Amino acid sequence: MFQGTKNTERNFLVILGGGESGVGTAILGKKEGFRVFVSDRGKIAEKFRIQLEEHGIAWEDGQHSEEKIMQADLVMKSPGIPDDAPLVSRLRGKGIPVISEIEFAYSFTNAVLVGITGSNGKTTTTMLTHHLLKDGGLNVGMAGNVGQSFAKQVAQTNADHFVLELSSFQLDGIEEFRPHIAVLTNITPDHLDRYRHDFNQYIASKFRIVKNQTEKDYFIYDADDPVIMKWLQENPIQSQKLPFSLREELEQGAFIKDKQLIIRTDNSELTMPTSNLTLEGKHNAKNAMAAATVAQLLRIRKETIRQSMESFQGVEHRLEKVLKINNVQYINDSKATNVNATYYALESMDTETVWIVGGVDKGNEYAELLPLVNEKVKAIVCLGVNNQPIIEAFGNCVDLIFETQSMEDAVKQAYKLAERGDAVLLSPACASFDLFQNYEDRGRQFKEAVRKL
Known part of the structure; x- marks a missing residue:
């Protein structure tokens, strides 16, 4: 950790990223006596700008003022910024510690x-x-x-x-x-x-x-x-x-x-x-x-x-039972952004399942899902910009595969395919950024579409 943290009179703390972790760090840094500057290359959301203003913390967005940033004694970077980002590499090359909010x-x-x-x-x-x-x-x-x-x-x-x-x-x-x-x-x-x-x-x-x-x-x-x-x-x-x-x-x-x-x-x-x-x-x-x-x-x-x-009631977007319509259970597992998470979801299904899957494929290996898909999935509804990897992976073991480009269409298609006693499972096995802001947005759109049925 950065030496001399407790002796803060002359310590200049620069925070890269003006989101939840960045603004939280800024507030703590100011309280502990650091001079604080928040820099975000994107746009800082209004709710975070208000918090920074309320605490009298200097900030910028839409750019990184590198000359000022390079004067830092300590840098906290948002977890979304890669370790090998050029600015981070230059900071470390100058011997300036770059740490996480947790640290x-x-x-x-x-x-x-x-x-x-x-x-x-x-x-x-x-x-x-x-x-x-x-x-x-x-x-x-x-x-x-x-x-x-x-x-x-x-x-x-x-x-x-x-x-x-x-x-x-x-x-x-x-x-x-x-x-x-x-x-x-x-x-x-x-x-x-x-x-x-x-x-x-x-x-x-x-x-x-x-x-x-x-x-x-x-x-x-x-x-x-x-x-x-x-x-x-x-x-x-x-x-x-x-x-x-x-x-x-x-x-x-x-x-x-x-x-x-x-x-x-x-x-x-x-x-x-x-x-x-x-x-x-x-x-x-x-x-x-x-x-x-x-x-x-x-x-x-x-x-x-x-x-x-x-x-305990469980976590939103993780095997969340939404509604039962015509004796078909609709389940929101939008938080399943990788194959392993979807494996757990399919493993827990004890009825015939219409599976909504797809999104940004992070180099997924679907082979481990094949036995479960073979046993439990009666139809697949693809929901993504590029559905080809899913079609190639499961085309030989599921007869009914449909492509959709919106949540509303995906849910309507699943509704047509599901029969009494079945389940409709949204468990994408992929990131959400092709059609949605994030997995929460994807899950909320699923629940909204189900309620409209």
Whole structure:
């Protein structure tokens, strides 16, 4: 981390990116005595401009004033800016530290931190963990990829605990950040365009979450994930390991036996019937194991954990049941932006399914979906600018494949294809940027189109 953070009278903090994390960092930086300047090459949204003005923070948008930026003592860059962006490279070449919001905010809080990362499941696990800890009476904030920025919450709240959803991009910008409890849900190929199409670089990025942990800290991870297990065999870590598994009974960690979810930590054991879990699917059983293990470690009462598990409503755009029309269930899984996330969605389907799929293909390998598609999918509705990879992947195992260019058309087509007892599943396996602003916009348009049927 940047040395001398606490001695801020002469420190000039430059923030690249005027979104949620950038403005949150600016507010915290100003509070801690930094001279702050926010620079965004795009347009800063009005709600963020208002916040910057209210706090008296200098900013610019539509450009980067490089001469001024190069005078920085410390730079925080938005996770959306690649590490190899020319301006970032020039800053580092001059010896100016470039860090993430997570790293910056970490310097100014003494809260107990739970960091959660993974290719899939991290949002659900984060929200469920926060739900359990809040129900358990802890003064807990939730930040990172969900909710308000971590830095802004450190500036404006006095939370004793934070649950942080962390992307690989955020972890790339840490130096000293150390969560007391780290969770890794799984690792599958994703965002490889940011990692020179090298899966090993992406794996190493995810494991940065444990790099500063000591033997006093905990690492919760999926013992069924071969990528995680291989890395751990080759790279010893300091923290206490608490795996979770659907396949084997564990001396320490979480597993399922005789339809009971069992969690063993520090000579304590929690059991609850799997039938009490409101979230469906094997992947959600794993998310529940991870979250409940955190709650156990933080001494939440066992009965509170059981009750909280039963009351959790799930995450918008993740296997979200929208409506049942003519006895056909419509399900919004717009957050499934990669093949692995869609695998989990299809795996959880127990009826004939009309599958809406497509978007910006990030070099997807669809082969692993073929057995599930063969077994469960009666028709495919493609929703994207380029649907050819999907048609080529599944044309031999699904007779009915239709192309659409709008959500309204996709939902109408699915409505025609679905029969009583079927499900219509939006689980795109792709990014959304060809036809939508983001996956939230895609999911909301799906729900709106369903309600119009």
